[in-house]
Amino acid sequence: MDYSALIKDYLDDANGHLNVFDSALLSLEKGGYKKDTLINILGALHTLKGNSGMMGFESLKTYIHHVEEILEKVDDNSIELGQALDTLLDSANVLRNALQWIGKNPTFTPDLMENILALQKKLEGSGDASEKQQVDLLSYLGTKTDTIKVDFKRLDSLLNLVGELVIFKTRLNQIETQAKGAINDKSFAKDLNEGLELMGKTISELQEGIMKARMLPVSYVFNKFPRMIRDLAKSQGKEIQLIFEGEDTELDKTVIDELEEPLLHIIRNAIDHGIEVSRDRVNKGKNQKGTIVLSAAQESNYVIIKVKDDGRGIDFDTVRRAGIDKGLIKSEDSLDKDNILSLIFSAGFTTKQEATDVSGRGIGLDVVNKNISKLNGHVIVDSIHEKGTTFTLKLPLNLAIIPALMAETGGEVYAIPMSAVDESIKVREEDIHIINNHEVIRFRERVIPVVRLAEFFGLSPSPVIARDKVPKQSHLFGAASKDEIASPLARNDKKGKQKKFYLVIVSKAEKRIAIAVDRLRGQQEIVIKPLDDTFGKSYGIAGASILGDGRIVLIIDVMSFYEKKEVLAGV
Amino acid sequence: MSKISLPPSGLAEDFLGEIREEQAEIQLVTFALGEQYGVPISQIQEIIRVGNITMVPNSPSYMEGVINLRGRVLPVLNLRKRLRLQAKDLGKMSRIIVTEVNNKTIGLLVDSVSHVIKVPPDFVEAAPEEVLEIDTDYITGVGKLKDRLVILLDLEKLLRREKIEIKE
Numbered sequence: 001m002d003y004s005a006l007i008k009d010y011l012d013d014a015n016g017h018l019n020v021f022d023s024a025l026l027s028l029e030k031g032g033y034k035k036d037t038l039i040n041i042l043g044a045l046h047t048l049k050g051n052s053g054m055m056g057f058e059s060l061k062t063y064i065h066h067v068e069e070i071l072e073k074v075d076d077n078s079i080e081l082g083q084a085l086d087t088l089l090d091s092a093n094v095l096r097n098a099l100q101w102i103g104k105n106p107t108f109t110p111d112l113m114e115n116i117l118a119l120q121k122k123l124e125g126s127g128d129a130s131e132k133q134q135v136d137l138l139s140y141l142g143t144k145t146d147t148i149k150v151d152f153k154r155l156d157s158l159l160n161l162v163g164e165l166v167i168f169k170t171r172l173n174q175i176e177t178q179a180k181g182a183i184n185d186k187s188f189a190k191d192l193n194e195g196l197e198l199m200g201k202t203i204s205e206l207q208e209g210i211m212k213a214r215m216l217p218v219s220y221v222f223n224k225f226p227r228m229i230r231d232l233a234k235s236q237g238k239e240i241q242l243i244f245e246g247e248d249t250e251l252d253k254t255v256i257d258e259l260e261e262p263l264l265h266i267i268r269n270a271i272d273h274g275i276e277v278s279r280d281r282v283n284k285g286k287n288q289k290g291t292i293v294l295s296a297a298q299e300s301n302y303v304i305i306k307v308k309d310d311g312r313g314i315d316f317d318t319v320r321r322a323g324i325d326k327g328l329i330k331s332e333d334s335l336d337k338d339n340i341l342s343l344i345f346s347a348g349f350t351t352k353q354e355a356t357d358v359s360g361r362g363i364g365l366d367v368v369n370k371n372i373s374k375l376n377g378h379v380i381v382d383s384i385h386e387k388g389t390t391f392t393l394k395l396p397l398n399l400a401i402i403p404a405l406m407a408e409t410g411g412e413v414y415a416i417p418m419s420a421v422d423e424s425i426k427v428r429e430e431d432i433h434i435i436n437n438h439e440v441i442r443f444r445e446r447v448i449p450v451v452r453l454a455e456f457f458g459l460s461p462s463p464v465i466a467r468d469k470v471p472k473q474s475h476l477f478g479a480a481s482k483d484e485i486a487s488p489l490a491r492n493d494k495k496g497k498q499k500k501f502y503l504v505i506v507s508k509a510e511k512r513i514a515i516a517v518d519r520l521r522g523q524q525e526i527v528i529k530p531l532d533d534t535f536g537k538s539y540g541i542a543g544a545s546i547l548g549d550g551r552i553v554l555i556i557d558v559m560s561f562y563e564k565k566e567v568l569a570g571v
Numbered sequence: 572m573s574k575i576s577l578p579p580s581g582l583a584e585d586f587l588g589e590i591r592e593e594q595a596e597i598q599l600v601t602f603a604l605g606e607q608y609g610v611p612i613s614q615i616q617e618i619i620r621v622g623n624i625t626m627v628p629n630s631p632s633y634m635e636g637v638i639n640l641r642g643r644v645l646p647v648l649n650l651r652k653r654l655r656l657q658a659k660d661l662g663k664m665s666r667i668i669v670t671e672v673n674n675k676t677i678g679l680l681v682d683s684v685s686h687v688i689k690v691p692p693d694f695v696e697a698a699p700e701e702v703l704e705i706d707t708d709y710i711t712g713v714g715k716l717k718d719r720l721v722i723l724l725d726l727e728k729l730l731r732r733e734k735i736e737i738k739e
Binding site for chain 2: 164167412456457458459529530531532534538539540541544546550551552553554
């Protein structure tokens with residue numbers, strides 16, 4: 001946050017406190033001494049004092065300190081309220097003037113030395129009450145505030161309305177395309193087109209404006225951690241310094257809210273498992289102090305949040321062994337670094353023999369994964385042994401409206417969030433190979449498992465065949481006959497031999513899966529609507545969206561493809 | 572309560588019965604699934620024609636799909652499948668009854684909607700025990716009309732059970 005924005009925040013806040021001070025003084029004047037009111041004033045002044053000190057207005061801070069002293073004397077009856085009131089009311093004016101100067105010229109640092117001396121005199125009981133502070137009448141109005149507090153629910157319902165508007169806009173555009181043929185009058189068609197375009201532009205701006213209104217700087221979450229890190233580090237005999245980077249990056253409030261818990265778990269892990277005690281660090285030739293860097297940066301429509309520590313890193317052998325113990329993997333499985341790292345996100349996974357009160361119960365990272373996927377984001381973990389671990393969270397800037405790739409399969413259209421999509425390719429059946437009974441594709445020097453969306457969802461492979469006649473099981477996940485596994489081509493009818501279809505390649509933490517669909521229908525912004533879960537959560541579906549023509553498309557939960565172990569076992 | 576004027580007889584029993592009847596009269600929406608079924612009109616938001624239903628994969632078989640109800644995504648239950656009746660294709664008379672129970676809005680797909688009937692409170696009789704198995708406690712009772720029976724459904728129970736079944 002730059003300085004002028006900070007000054008603005010400070011002034012808004014200070015004027016608020018000053019108003020509390022003023023009105024409390026007036027009520028003291030009217031109603032006489034009241035403990036509550038006094039405490040109220042002291043609270044307001046104390047905050048104002050602290051903020052002024054932080055902003056570097058030392059003189060203001062000292063002045064407020066003296067005002068506080070007077071109030072305390074009033075409280076313990078060493079000064080009579082009536083005597084002090086004039087001085088106090090005066091002091092409010094002094095403060096108000098000082099704030100006004102700062103408001104006019106933010107680089108100005110008020111010098112209240114004279115006023116401080118006067119107050120000191122008052123405290124000592126001497127001094128002349130007639131030295132009235134001259135006040136510009138306008139200053140009673142205070143500086144005008146530029147911020148208002150709004151209930152977030154109101155912004156939320158506004159965004160929902162805009163979401164509807166986007167849907168209607170798409171609908172109108174479709175009608176226009178359909179109507180084009182019917183309209184003979186060229187200039188009329190042009191007018192219609194222009195009008196729609198202008199409306200579309202305004203809707204986009206409106207949408208953007210409301211999105212911006214919902215944004216908060218990520219420092220909002222970051223600032224919750226310094227204290228926790230300090231306390232945890234202390235209790236474990238570790239020295240840790242915390243560094244923030246890019247904390248003024250802004251995110252939608254709903255994302256900010258969902259971010260707290262994942263970050264908590266990641267940071268807790270970094271302290272508990274990552275950073276070593278000071279002695280060990282010195283022995284390893286590292287800086288005695290461990291470092292945790294919390295950083296945020298915006299990349300196009302995403303925000304990248306990183307938690308980086310310079311601790312001992314993840315020991316792959318330990319993780320592997322723990323994975324075998326828990327029965328998550330088999331001892332003969334050959335796993336690469338990424339496969340092993342993905343184990344730490346499994347529910348109940350821990351390498352610790354005994355749980356500490358900080359971590360080790362094996363809850364934590366699976367929560368991280370779940371929360372972040374819920375936001376349509378990803379978690380990527382990277383670790384170098386003895387050098388440290390970095391968790392990278394990639395999150396969409398906002399939740400309600402996302403770009404999605406529309407894909408058709410089995411006669412149904414599904415939306416795949418673009419956040420997960422790497423690329424899409426056109427292939428033929430013969431490009432698909434079978435390894436170890438699983439379908440894969442060789443692409444860019446990689447072997448990527450193929451999941452046929454129609455089978456994953458138990459749809460018929462071709463819209464011609466009635467849905468009911470197709471067995472629900474997919475051959476990738478057991479249950480189907482051996483013959484079918486051996487010959488995926490058998491599913492193609494005579495005409496379909498050369499049939500081309502599309503693979504949408506999605507990735508999560510460097511792991512790729514190719515989702516096979518019949519056709520691609522382009523990219524589109526969609527408004528996410530939750531699906532009612534009265535009948536249980538539908539596996540593989542993240543939500544629904546309504547298209548311009550009123551049809552509902554379901555949004556694919558890409559993460560669920562990774563939960564099917566059989567899919568990944570193919571590589 | 573409406574104004575009560577004493578009957579010429581001055582005897583309470585001459586009009587108390589009338590009041591009771593007035594207060595407790597129930598309105599039912601009846602619909603057909605082979606037999607006639609009924610639910611209280613207070614639980615029904617509207618009745619719509621069957622339009623485009625989007626099938627939701629990996630959902631229970633009785634979940635017909637979701638529909639767009641004026642910008643809302645509404646789940647639709649196939650009541651025939653839910654009640655384990657024989658499946659029947661959609662027809663011209665098929666309707667979706669939009670119900671609101673416990674703040675949840677859910678559509679019920681039925682063969683056809685028959686009438687709204689007003690019935691006295693003693694219309695409903697507990698269903699004979701022989702037909703009430705453990706699985707049918709969402710049947711409140713059976714009502715007798717002149718020429719036929721109406722099976723009353725307890726939507727709260729019917730819809731609550733869904734969740735439990737899935738967990739199992």
